[in-house]
Amino acid sequence: QPELVSMRDLDVNTVTALIHRAEEFKHGTQLELTEPVYAANLFFENSTRTHTSFEIAERRLGLSVVDFNPQASSVNKGETLYDTCLTLAAVGVRLLVIRHPQAAYYQALLNQPALPVALINAGDGSGEHPSQSLLDMMTISENFGGFNGLKVAIVGDLNHSRVARSDMEVLKKLGAQVYFSGPAAWYDDQFARFGQYLPLDDLVAQVDVMMMLRVQHERHSNDAEFDAAAYHQQYGLTLERAARMKPEAIIMHPGPINRGVELDGALVESPHSKFVEQMQNGVFMRMAMIESVLRGNQLGGLV
Ligand code: CP
Numbered sequence: 001q002p003e004l005v006s007m008r009d010l011d012v013n014t015v016t017a018l019i020h021r022a023e024e025f026k027h028g029t030q031l032e033l034t035e036p037v038y039a040a041n042l043f044f045e046n047s048t049r050t051h052t053s054f055e056i057a058e059r060r061l062g063l064s065v066v067d068f069n070p071q072a073s074s075v076n077k078g079e080t081l082y083d084t085c086l087t088l089a090a091v092g093v094r095l096l097v098i099r100h101p102q103a104a105y106y107q108a109l110l111n112q113p114a115l116p117v118a119l120i121n122a123g124d125g126s127g128e129h130p131s132q133s134l135l136d137m138m139t140i141s142e143n144f145g146g147f148n149g150l151k152v153a154i155v156g157d158l159n160h161s162r163v164a165r166s167d168m169e170v171l172k173k174l175g176a177q178v179y180f181s182g183p184a185a186w187y188d189d190q191f192a193r194f195g196q197y198l199p200l201d202d203l204v205a206q207v208d209v210m211m212m213l214r215v216q217h218e219r220h221s222n223d224a225e226f227d228a229a230a231y232h233q234q235y236g237l238t239l240e241r242a243a244r245m246k247p248e249a250i251i252m253h254p255g256p257i258n259r260g261v262e263l264d265g266a267l268v269e270s271p272h273s274k275f276v277e278q279m280q281n282g283v284f285m286r287m288a289m290i291e292s293v294l295r296g297n298q299l300g301g302l303v
Contacts, residue, residue: 002297004289005106005121006128007169015170019138021288022281025060031291033062037301039095039290040066040088043122044075047099049255049279050122050131054097057286066093082108082115089117094299095290096120103127118293126160126219132254133166135285137174139278140209143250147174153203156182156213156235156262158191160220163254164213168194179203182213182235200235205244211252212237212262228261237263242272250274 004010010018039058043051058065066088070076075084085096095118098106103125109115123129137147144150152171158164158180168191171178178195180187187197204210215231217223232238237251242264245251251263251273259265268275294302 002293003106003110003119003121004130004293005110005119005124007130007133007166008128010130010170012173015134015137015174018134018285018288018292019141021291022134022138022284023142025287026281026284031061032303033301034303035301037063037095037294038066038093039063039097040068040093041097041122042068042070042084043099044070045099045101045123047122049282050099050129053279053282054120054122054131054286054290056283057290058095060283061287061290063095063290081105082112085109085115085117089115094118094297094301095294097122099123101125116297116299118290118297118299120289120293123162125162126165126216127162128166128169129162129254130166131282131286131289132163133170134289135278135282136163136167136211136252136254137170138281138285139252139274140176140250142277142281143274144208147171147176150176150209151179151207152176152209152211153179153181153200153207154195154211154213155180155200155203155237157186157215158182158213159186159188160216161213164191167211179207183231200241204237204241205246208246208249209252210237210245210249214254214256215258215261228258232261232264236261237267239264239266242267242270245272252278255279 041054097120099122105124154164168178172194180191180197181200253275
C-alpha cells in the first residue's frame, strides 16, 4: 500500500501482519537499503510522541530524514500543501509523514501521478490517527494475545478524538466489544454502530481495557467553562474507580495526559497502566508502517 491514511482501509489480515512485523522490529530485525531513501515529516500541528517516534523509526530503518519546519517553510508564503509535497517529491523525498489540522487533508494528495511518494497520515484534525491506533492494537495484542470478545471502553472527549475514531473502527473489525463513556455532549450517533454508550461506573469493573482520551482543550470553543476537578470526579479514572478494575485489566492513554483530569496522576505509573509501553511500541509499529508503504510505492530502495 503506497499510503496509510485511514483505519477504514485496513482489513484484519493487514492489521495482524503489521502487528507481527512491528514485533519483529521490536526483537531486532533490521532492514537493508539498496540506495538512500529520504523521508520528510510535515507536522502542521504540535506533537511530541508521534513526531519523535516517526523520526526514530525512520532512522532505525536507515532512512535519511529531511528537516521540515512549517513555520520556516514557504507554506508561510502561501504555498499549498499539495505544492509543498510536489516540491519535496521533486527534490527526492520518497516518504511523507503528515499531521495537519484539517480532517481528510490527504484527499488532495492521493492518486496524484505527479506525487510519486509514500504517504502516512500522522493525524488529520479530528479525523483519524492510524499510527496511534496500530500501536494501541499492538499493545493490546501483547497484553491479551488477541481481540476476540475483549471488552474495551473508550472514555472522554469522543467527538474531538481522532484516536477514538481510528480505534473503534479497527477494534470492531478485530472482534472486540467496544463501549463508550464520557460527557453526553461529546458523544453522538456516529459512535453507536461501533459500541454501546454507558456510565463509567457501570463499565469500570467489567472491561479489559480502559482507554482514557485526552480532553482536547485546543478544539473546544467554550473551554473557559471547563471545570477540571468536576470532570475528573464525573468522567475520570479516579483512584476509587481504578480500584474496582479487574486485576488483569489495563489502562491506556494516547497522550499527552492531563494528569488529574482524565485519570488520577498516580495511575500513570500504576502496574495497570500501559502508557509507556504504548509509546515504546510506537517506534516499532511506525517502522512496520513505513516499510509497508515504501514497499507499496515500488520506488525501490528496500531489499
Ligand atoms: N498521541 C499523540 O499523537 O501524541 P503527540 O500529539 O505528542 O504526537
